Amino acid sequence: MSLAAPFTKLMYVSSLGKQVADGIERMDKILDEPPLAETSSPAAVTGYGVTFENVKFTYNAADEAVAISDVSFTAKQGEVTALVGPSGGGKSTLANLIPRFYDVAEGAVKIGNTDIRELSSEYLMSIVSFVFQDVFLFKQSIAGNIGVGDKNATREQIVAAAKAAQCHEFIEKLPQGYDTVIGGGGVHLSGGERQRIVIARAVLKDAPILVLDEATAFADPENEQKIQFALSELMKNKTVIIIAHRLSTIRGADKIVVMDKGRVAETGTHDALVTRSGRYARMWEQYVSAMDWSIAGKEAANV
Ligand SMILES: Nc1ncnc2c1ncn2[C@@H]1O[C@H](COP(=O)(O)OP(=O)(O)OP(=O)(O)O)[C@@H](O)[C@H]1O
Ligand SMILES: [Mg+2]
Numbered sequence: 001m002s003l004a005a006p007f008t009k010l011m012y013v014s015s016l017g018k019q020v021a022d023g024i025e026r027m028d029k030i031l032d033e034p035p036l037a038e039t040s041s042p043a044a045v046t047g048y049g050v051t052f053e054n055v056k057f058t059y060n061a062a063d064e065a066v067a068i069s070d071v072s073f074t075a076k077q078g079e080v081t082a083l084v085g086p087s088g089g090g091k092s093t094l095a096n097l098i099p100r101f102y103d104v105a106e107g108a109v110k111i112g113n114t115d116i117r118e119l120s121s122e123y124l125m126s127i128v129s130f131v132f133q134d135v136f137l138f139k140q141s142i143a144g145n146i147g148v149g150d151k152n153a154t155r156e157q158i159v160a161a162a163k164a165a166q167c168h169e170f171i172e173k174l175p176q177g178y179d180t181v182i183g184g185g186g187v188h189l190s191g192g193e194r195q196r197i198v199i200a201r202a203v204l205k206d207a208p209i210l211v212l213d214e215a216t217a218f219a220d221p222e223n224e225q226k227i228q229f230a231l232s233e234l235m236k237n238k239t240v241i242i243i244a245h246r247l248s249t250i251r252g253a254d255k256i257v258v259m260d261k262g263r264v265a266e267t268g269t270h271d272a273l274v275t276r277s278g279r280y281a282r283m284w285e286q287y288v289s290a291m292d293w294s295i296a297g298k299e300a301a302n303v
Contacts, residue, residue: 047112054107082250085259165200
């Protein structure tokens with residue numbers, strides 16, 4: 001009888017040991033990553049346009065598969081540049097190169113005329129805001145999560161940003177309002193709500209370069225319209241790079257870059273690309289016929 005208890009404990013030790021070893025392995029992986037190369041003499045930027053110059057990039061140097069090859073285009077300051085194309089085409093990868101989440105293998109990403117590797121990472125972070133596909137929130141209060149973009153923000157500014165991003169209403173309904181801790185005490189937010197909090201963060205930060213990856217992917221039609229409105233305010237006079245699957249959202253973009261298999265397939269405005277009857281024209285045709293299909297479906301249901 002007296003042996004059973006110590007043996008049970010021993011059993012736990014061995015499973016705990018496995019968990020620890022697994023944790024250490026994952027931590028080692030992170031610690032082994034080389035730190036981002038920082039320039040010793042940071043440069044300044046002359047403008048906020050974003051230029052890709054013959055950019056090549058692979059996720060894994062040993063890997064033959066190239067995520068981005070020979071991409072060149074400029075997203076001008078004060079304009080909206082849209083990236084479209086099939087899934088896996090490299091749109092998110094390109095967006096990730098702008099805040100230097102990865103460095104290019106060849107070529108350069110420039111802001112103004114300055115290679116982003118010549119900027120201090122702190123400065124680069126201060127001039128680029130992003131809303132990405134996988135939203136990341138910190139386990140702290142909602143106000144804290146919105147305030148990440150600007151540490152000196154007052155509560156009034158945070159609430160104003162939340163209102164602009166259409167999240168004030170649902171935040172007010174939470175048990176502790178803006179002081180509710182995300183992920184704690186059974187408070188869980190939907191994908192769309194999380195995304196709007198990240199948009200509020202970007203509104204507050206008000207950086208001159210804005211990268212939006214599928215920013216309205218989670219939204220229902222009513223909220224999508226609200227978010228679009230919030231974004232159009234946010235986008236004024238900025239360099240905006242927007243990735244969207246729903247082509248209607250980017251129809252008015254100043255420039256559309258069609259990405260396919262890591263390369264630029266076409267560039268131009270919506271009207272120019274549609275008349276060119278290339279890849280974009282086919283995508284648009286499919287998009288429109290899908291819309292027609294759903295409307296026709298509704299009418300049939302009403303009969
Ligand atoms: N972290 C990663 N590690 C390795 N390969 C990756 C990683 N992220 C993406 N890839 C690969 O890079 C290529 C481009 O992916 P990317 O996410 O840029 O496509 P996308 O155009 O954003 O697609 P989607 O429209 O589905 O979001 C794909 O072949 C993908 O498998
Ligand atoms: Mg993507």
